[in-house]
């Protein structure tokens with residue numbers, strides 16, 4: 001099923017979708033694009049490159065309450081932490097969609113599954129957006145991701161740059177339900193198609209074949225001694241990354257009332273591996289940088305068969321000292337012998 005929404009009707013579409021639950025869109029906040037809940041008057045940025053922070057928080061929020069407790073006299077009351085409502089995530093780029101697949105393996109393809117993640121995933125309809133103007137930091141093609149296709153999305157959207165119209169193609173039953181809307185808003189595509197057939201992203205001369213295998217036995221490689229030196233330990237790289245999935249669990253409250261929640265954590269912080277007795281197996285930024293990059297380039301591929309990076313470019317854009325995964329791959333010998 002293919003439908004077209006003309007540019008002048010997009011605000012009506014946003015209102016229509018927001019009326020059915022929570023609508024998340026890439027929205028401009030000053031010079032920054034954030035993937036966030038849409039409210040009337042927001043400036044939607046469908047033609048922007050990826051949002052500053054990944055949309056992984058649709059399923060894996062920065063903070064999430066597991067349960068609340070309250071004592072009323074001798075009675076202890078427990079309640080579930082979260083209320084779930086239907087969500088439409090509109091405008092997810094193909095790299096971020098691929099990252100959802102990587103998080104699914106960690107949170108769903110396990111026993112037991114992560115129930116909060118599962119429930120958020122189930123209530124969300126994902127509308128992917130084909131890229132047509134990747135910025136110089138995007139390198140998803142290195143990982144075999146096609147920037148104009150989105151297998152796994154409920155709907156794929158193509159934006160026509162000249163007219164601003166959107167073509168929406170349903171790929172699942174959920175997607176078809178979304179497109180069975182008001183005929184005056186969503187018109188039949190009648191054989192039209194939008195968007196370039198081919199979009200190329202940067203490759204930075206990277207060579208990934210054999211890299212994960214090659215990293216085995218390089219735990220003490222001198223490359224780590226040089227690589228980590230500029231790192232500030234700020235953790236930005238892990239917060240913006242769509243494939244980082246570590247969290248911490250904490251309790252907040254007192255003996256009469258409180259809650260247990262989880263929040264994002266980062267392997268770039270000293271306290272991440274600090275044990276109760278004071279021992280820290282990753283005492284310096286060298287061990288932490290090594291963990292971050294080996295996890296993505298060796299450990300995850302050993303378990304799941306592919307590198308845990310989708311080339312979204314966020315760590316390249318955000319690291320204050322330009323210590324990103326491209327620099328790491330090159331330092332570890334993953335660069336082709338090319339003239340640049």
Ligand code: SF4
Pocket residue numbers: 230231232233234235236237238268318319320321322323324
């Ligand atoms: S690699 Fe860069 S972004 Fe990551 S913790 Fe170090 S300085 Fe911060």
Ligand code: SF4
Pocket residue numbers: 237240241242243244296308309310311312313314315316325
């Ligand atoms: S490591 Fe960097 S480029 Fe790769 S997915 Fe994470 S933020 Fe994006």
